[in-house]
Amino acid sequence: MIADYTSDFVYLVDMFLIKPRLRFTRGGIQVKSLSETYYHYLMTRTFKLDIISVLPTDIVYIFTGNKPILRLNRVFRIHSFWLLFDMLDNSFANPYAIRIARTLSYMIYIIHCNSCVYYKLSAMQAFGQIAYLENGKWYLNKWVYNNQGNAYIRCFYFTAAVATSTGNNPAPTNVIEYIYMTCSWMMGVFVFALLLGQIRDIVSNANRNREEFQRKMDQALGECKKLGLRQETTNRVRDWFIYTWQQQKTLDEKKLIEKLPLKLQTDLALSVHYTTLSKVQLFQDCDRALLRDLVLKLRPVIFLPGDMICLKGDVGKEMYIINQGILQVVGGDHNEKVFTELSQGAVFGEISLLAIGGNNRRTASIRAKGYCTLFVLAKEDLNDVIRYYPQAQAILKRKAAAMLKNDKKSDEKTEKIKQQAELEDRCKINPRQVPKLITLIANMEEMNENKGVRDLKKAIEEETDKSRRQSIYYPWSTLQRDDDDEEDEWMDEDLSDIGEDSDIEPVNREGPMDDDVDPMEDIDLSAEVPHSDEEGDRPGTSGTRKLHAE
Ligand SMILES: Nc1ncnc2c1ncn2[C@@H]1O[C@@H]2COP(=O)(O)O[C@H]2[C@H]1O
Numbered sequence: 001m002i003a004d005y006t007s008d009f010v011y012l013v014d015m016f017l018i019k020p021r022l023r024f025t026r027g028g029i030q031v032k033s034l035s036e037t038y039y040h041y042l043m044t045r046t047f048k049l050d051i052i053s054v055l056p057t058d059i060v061y062i063f064t065g066n067k068p069i070l071r072l073n074r075v076f077r078i079h080s081f082w083l084l085f086d087m088l089d090n091s092f093a094n095p096y097a098i099r100i101a102r103t104l105s106y107m108i109y110i111i112h113c114n115s116c117v118y119y120k121l122s123a124m125q126a127f128g129q130i131a132y133l134e135n136g137k138w139y140l141n142k143w144v145y146n147n148q149g150n151a152y153i154r155c156f157y158f159t160a161a162v163a164t165s166t167g168n169n170p171a172p173t174n175v176i177e178y179i180y181m182t183c184s185w186m187m188g189v190f191v192f193a194l195l196l197g198q199i200r201d202i203v204s205n206a207n208r209n210r211e212e213f214q215r216k217m218d219q220a221l222g223e224c225k226k227l228g229l230r231q232e233t234t235n236r237v238r239d240w241f242i243y244t245w246q247q248q249k250t251l252d253e254k255k256l257i258e259k260l261p262l263k264l265q266t267d268l269a270l271s272v273h274y275t276t277l278s279k280v281q282l283f284q285d286c287d288r289a290l291l292r293d294l295v296l297k298l299r300p301v302i303f304l305p306g307d308m309i310c311l312k313g314d315v316g317k318e319m320y321i322i323n324q325g326i327l328q329v330v331g332g333d334h335n336e337k338v339f340t341e342l343s344q345g346a347v348f349g350e351i352s353l354l355a356i357g358g359n360n361r362r363t364a365s366i367r368a369k370g371y372c373t374l375f376v377l378a379k380e381d382l383n384d385v386i387r388y389y390p391q392a393q394a395i396l397k398r399k400a401a402a403m404l405k406n407d408k409k410s411d412e413k414t415e416k417i418k419q420q421a422e423l424e425d426r427c428k429i430n431p432r433q434v435p436k437l438i439t440l441i442a443n444m445e446e447m448n449e450n451k452g453v454r455d456l457k458k459a460i461e462e463e464t465d466k467s468r469r470q471s472i473y474y475p476w477s478t479l480q481r482d483d484d485d486e487e488d489e490w491m492d493e494d495l496s497d498i499g500e501d502s503d504i505e506p507v508n509r510e511g512p513m514d515d516d517v518d519p520m521e522d523i524d525l526s527a528e529v530p531h532s533d534e535e536g537d538r539p540g541t542s543g544t545r546k547l548h549a550e
Contacts, residue, residue, distance in 0.1 A: 004071065008054065011077060015050050046079060053077040081105075096206035103198045110191060111163060114184060115155035119145060121180060122155070132173055143170045143177050163188040213251060217241040236304055243371050244302050253300055262296070269295045273375070276323045279345025281399075286392035293385045298375035303368040308335070309349075312365045316352025318376050321345070325372030329364050341369065351400045353379050363404060 020038040023030050031037065041047055053076035060070050085102045089095045122128070127147035131138045145155055162169050162184040172178045204211075220241065224234040241251075250256060257265050270277070273295065277283055283291045300323065303309060309320065309327065322344050329339045329348075342348060352362050386393050 001066075004058075004068075007074070011050070011054050011074075011080075014080060015047075015054065019046065019050070049076045049079060094206075096202050099202045100199055103195050103202070107192065107195050110187065111156060111160050114163065114187070115152070115159040117180065118159050119151060119155045121176060122147070134173075139173075141173050143173050159184065163192055165189075209250060213241070213245055216251060239304055240302060243304070247302065247373060248300070266292055266296055269298070273298070273323065276321065276345055276375070280321055280347055281345075285395050287389055290385065290389045290392050293388075294377065294382075297381035297385065298377055301374050301376050303372045303374065305368055305370050307368045307372075309366045309368060309372075309374070310362045312362050314352075314362045315360050316349055316362050317379050319347065319349035319353045319379075319382060320366075321347050321375040321377070323373040323375055325374075326369040327372060328367045328369050330367050331364065335365055335367060339364070342366075350396060351404055353382065354397055354400060 020041040021034065022041070023032055023037060024040055025031070031040070053074050055073055057070050057073055061067065064070070085098060088098045089102075092098055122145035125141055125144050128141040128144040131140055133139075145151065145158065148154070158169075162181065165185065165188050169181070172181050217238070220237055221234060224237055244251060257268055260268065270292065277291060277295065283294075298321065303325075310316070312331070322342055324344060327342045327346075327348070329342065331337045331339055348366055349362070352360050386396070
């Protein structure tokens with residue numbers, strides 16, 4: 001009784017609150033207005049059937065007692081059952097469970113009806129209390145339900161066992177029982193076999209993708225083994241399959257949407273990859289239509305950690321957009337130098353594709369840092385699309401050219417630093433050291449009261465001081481100790497003697513001069529002294545060359 005009236009309550013809620021709100025389409029347009037949906041429901045056949053199904057026919061119980069057959073009109077609700085499953089099927093991303101539930105509920109319903117019949121037959125035979133005669137002996141009817149325990153569960157169990165032919169069923173004792181058993185077995189063989197078959201199909205459909213993937217992976221790994229590839233390579237193939245499955249649950253993402261109309265495919269691809277594409281600077285600056293045209297040409301590809309996506313010097317045939325993961329721009333003999341890292345939304349490979357540097361060779365090598373998903377755009381596809389968008393073409397070229405220029409600059413800078421370091425290493429002379437010859441001349445002239453030269457000496461002292469201070473901060477300066485020694489040397493010298501004898505050649509005090517080199521030739525104080533401030537940290541090559549001459 002509780003179950004009966006709870007169901008009645010649910011039927012009423014469905015009639016007054018749910019069904020009248022269901023949207024419908026009129027002339028291809030979906031109607032959402034409540035008044036219209038209510039009116040639409042009242043006009044349908046469904047409404048009439050719903051009314052019949054909730055008619056309180058069980059009021060007759062007052063006169064007849066509890067007779068569930070009087071509620072038979074509830075059967076008219078069966079369309080609600082189908083409607084519910086259709087709606088669930090359409091709204092779930094993975095409807096296999098819903099389909100299995102529907103098929104199982106058919107089976108349960110059939111068993112339910114059958115157990116009702118069994119109960120009725122048992123009741124008609126006084127639940128086995130009427131004895132019957134067989135071969136001259138009287139027996140109690142063991143086939144019927146004996147009215148012990150929970151009637152519904154006992155009858156349901158008996159019917160389920162008969163229908164699925166799994167139970168050790170008692171033998172029927174009369175014609176009616178024989179007919180019942182025959183019908184039950186027939187139903188078991190045909191209807192149940194059909195329903196169970198349906199469940200098997202649903203389950204195998206749900207697993208079809210997974211099985212196909214597994215088959216392809218096994219095939220590929222089998223090929224690796226046949227070809228005698230190294231275990232490491234085989235492991236990478238396996239890794240690739242597993243990561244691809246985890247990421248997209250299919251090996252060919254495009255295959256899933258190719259049945260859809262082009263417009264829908266584009267919308268779908270745009271919405272799925274929106275996060276990545278919205279980060280691509282190029283698309284932000286360009287015509288939105290370019291993005292729509294390009295999106296279907298993008299092919300997702302997965303790379304494993306350490307994979308080289310392109311190598312410097314290779315011919316560029318594709319460009320890439322990073323969907324997921326981090327990639328490194330690398331260089332050096334063994335790609336050991338990492339120049340920069342690229343992440344989601346970054347574009348690379350366009351320089352050689354557009355032959356911006358004058359040829360179609362890759363200007364850098366790119367390596368996957370971890371697992372990466374990239375969109376690949378083939379040269380022909382890019383050309384196909386971009387020729388209709390000259391503005392985008394210009395932006396792409398401008399950006400690539402700027403990047404190329406930057407790369408060149410940093411290459412030159414690296415080269416310069418390298419040369420400089422080599423030179424310093426060879427000379428072993430602090431380039432900031434002020435030539436001693438100049439110091440000597442300045443000292444002598446000061447004694448002769450020459451103001452210009454006195455200033456010059458002051459400047460030299462300041463510079464020497466600064467040089468010493470700076471060299472503390474530059475560990476690459478190899479002559480820190482020599483400097484101090486030499487400086488101490490000339491600081492300790494008594495220059496007053498020199499002033500008294502103006503005939504003495506200042507050069508002789510510093511030791512013999514190289515005949516071929518004119519010590520004044522390369523010395524340019526205006527360049528040497530203020531240079532230290534202007535150039536900042538690193539000495540220029542010219543300074544080193546001058547000192548070398550000295
Ligand atoms: N310094 C850099 N920063 C970011 N990307 C770069 C840098 N240098 C080169 N690339 C990219 O690496 C790609 C290598 O192939 P391409 O020369 O076709 O195009 C190149 C650029 O897209």
